Amino acid sequence: MAAPWSLGLCRRAGARALSAVLHSQPRELCLSPPRRYLSNTEGNCLQFKLDERTAHSSLDLFKKDTGVIYRILGLDPSHVQDNPERFRDWAVVFGDGRVESGRHYWEVTVRKSQEFRVGVAEAAMSREDCVGTTSCSWVFAYVQRKWFAMTTNKMVPVSLAGKPERVGLLLDYDAGWLGLVDIQKPRVIHRIRARFSGPLSPAFALWDGELLTHSGLELPEGL
Numbered sequence: 759m760a761a762p763w764s765l766g767l768c769r770r771a772g773a774r775a776l777s778a779v780l781h782s783q784p785r786e787l788c789l790s791p792p793r794r795y796l797s798n799t800e801g802n803c804l805q806f807k808l809d810e811r812t813a814h815s816s817l818d819l820f821k822k823d824t825g826v827i828y829r830i831l832g833l834d835p836s837h838v839q840d841n842p843e844r845f846r847d848w849a850v851v852f853g854d855g856r857v858e859s860g861r862h863y864w865e866v867t868v869r870k871s872q873e874f875r876v877g878v879a880e881a882a883m884s885r886e887d888c889v890g891t892t893s894c895s896w897v898f899a900y901v902q903r904k905w906f907a908m909t910t911n912k913m914v915p916v917s918l919a920g921k922p923e924r925v926g927l928l929l930d931y932d933a934g935w936l937g938l939v940d941i942q943k944p945r946v947i948h949r950i951r952a953r954f955s956g957p958l959s960p961a962f963a964l965w966d967g968e969l970l971t972h973s974g975l976e977l978p979e980g981l
Contacts, residue, residue, distance in 0.1 A: 871967025
């Protein structure tokens with residue numbers, strides 16, 4: 759079992775959630791009602807569901823595999839179908855979509871979660887690792903009411919982003935970056951630069967609460 763969370767370390771699934779959380783209320787990142795999107799380029803509407811074959815035994819999918827909830831006890835690993843695609847040590851699940859070109863946008867609704875990661879990873883990433891700790895995964899991590907951009911186990915603080923309710927992710931595969939989007943504006947708050955060289959999958963890690971994904975969205979106007 760890994761030590762309690764600290765910068766640069768990813769806690770293993772099943773570890774206790776953070777017991778102390780800051781009481782200050784930062785500026786809300788995204789509280790806007792559903793908005794209308796306009797398409798700039800054809801073929802940019804990535805549609806995906808969460809892939810149960812990849813889900814760690816502590817993660818339970820719901821709402822037709824578009825949502826995921828963290829179960830503290832989780833399922834008995836011996837009762838989970840053995841699959842080489844499944845994450846075994848970390849509370850991670852992939853989306854079943856694959857991206858090899860273009861710009862793609864999706865959103866995530868956050869419910870009662872104080873620690874999670876959202877982003878992308880190479881579809882062939884080792885299931886022994888956690889997203890954000892390797893050179894083939896790029897995520898935005900939220901913990902202790904702070905945001906970080908994370909890859910290769912290095913974490914960079916993200917400013918101008920408060921407590922999440924719903925966030926957007928914009929992937930520009932050809933230009934080589936993943937952006938965290940404030941959907942109120944909309945605008946890209948922070949970009950993670952990378953050189954993508956293979957198929958990418960939407961990636962999620964969760965240690966409490968639940969996340970709901972919204973895919974098949976067209977690019978927001980102005981992005």
